[in-house]
Amino acid sequence: MSYKTIIVNLAVDADPDPTVKLSAAMAARFEAQLIGFAAADIPPLVATEKGFVYEGGVMETRRRELEKRLATLRNTFERLVPASIASRWMQCVHTPTHALVAAARSADLIVTANGRGDDPFRMLDVGSLVLGAGRPVLLAADNAEHLSGKTILVAWKDGREARRAVTDALPFLTRAGQVVVATMAGEPGADIRASLADILLFLKAHDVSARTEVLLGEPGGHQLVEFAHMIGADVIVSGCYGHSRLREWAFGGITRTLMSEGGITRILSN
The missing domain is CATH 3.40.50.620 (HUPs)
Known part of the structure; x- marks a missing residue:
């Protein structure tokens, strides 16, 4: 038994470098394909002085900012993963947990770092991921770039x-x-x-x-x-x-x- 496909989740508000390096090393060890993944969403309501309202202009600005961040994460992933490793990239504007649960059907193993914060539009709920993905989840130690597994x-x-x-x-x-x-x-x-x-x-x-x-x-x-x-x-x-x-x-x-x-x-x- 081996892992043939590994998917690595990159949180939009965290440094992606350690997680990418860790997952790339594992992909090399298991001769697996590595899928880079990032997702976040824009809350449908915007707080104003008059309360919570739908504001199309604000949402469009936030969407552009999010897509710019996703593009930056993709560039980091492609820069850090060696050409010798088969890899591809996935991203979407969606809540991270739901999006990753869906994407996990194409992988043998999910790699992610510990999340910080409780914004469901930008942060992964690891508990819901473990329950819903039907795949093992490797939750990396903080800032870990290598894993010996000795x-x-x-x-x-x-x-x-x-x-x-x-x-x-x-x-x-x-x-x-x-x-x-x-x-x-x-x-x-x-x-x-x-x-x-x-x-x-x-x-x-x-x-x-x-x-x-x-x-x-x-x-x-x-x-x-x-x-x-x-x-x-x-x-x-x-x-x-x-x-x-x-x-x-x-x-x-x-x-x-x-x-x-x-x-x-x-x-x-x-």
Whole structure:
């Protein structure tokens, strides 16, 4: 298994260079086609002293500014991606999350950086992307230009999401020097040991040598991230939203912690 097509999302309000360099290096590693992607939209309402109104002139000005920014991102992408890598560009004036979910049907892997801000017309909602794209999402560490993937931590909880994440991450796992499968539990019972043994057998069948760890105590995302740093992992592989998404966001949740952790690259699946 390998990634044949990678799509990289460039946020309109962020520096694109690190994400482009990171994704280009991955495309070279996997001999994959690289698709550069950027999208944003113009809010249909404009605030004035009289309230919110439709203002065609203002919207047209904003559209021209947006198209100019998209052209700049395209130039950056084409400048930074080596000619040896097969590549193409996609852009649209649309909300980024909806546009990228649609574009993801043509790719094996989505690469994006952590978003900053909450403007749905300009910022990607990573949670909605993971839920809707049907593709693994590689959420790059802040300003990361390279990804070695030498040590990978798999966050294991026996369920559909974690099983999907392990399968989706196989191209990275087969190239890693060390893979650690860790689960969090108050008590390491027989069912936990059995599920860990089975996932090791699955990985071995795909030529991945791995070891397991049981992290005792109350499960939490911060504990997982601390353990990743302790073993020197530069990638965390995790399934997302093992509970309902409403519960995850209301009570914190491991998913929410991983999405907000910018110090390490994460591969997220649902």
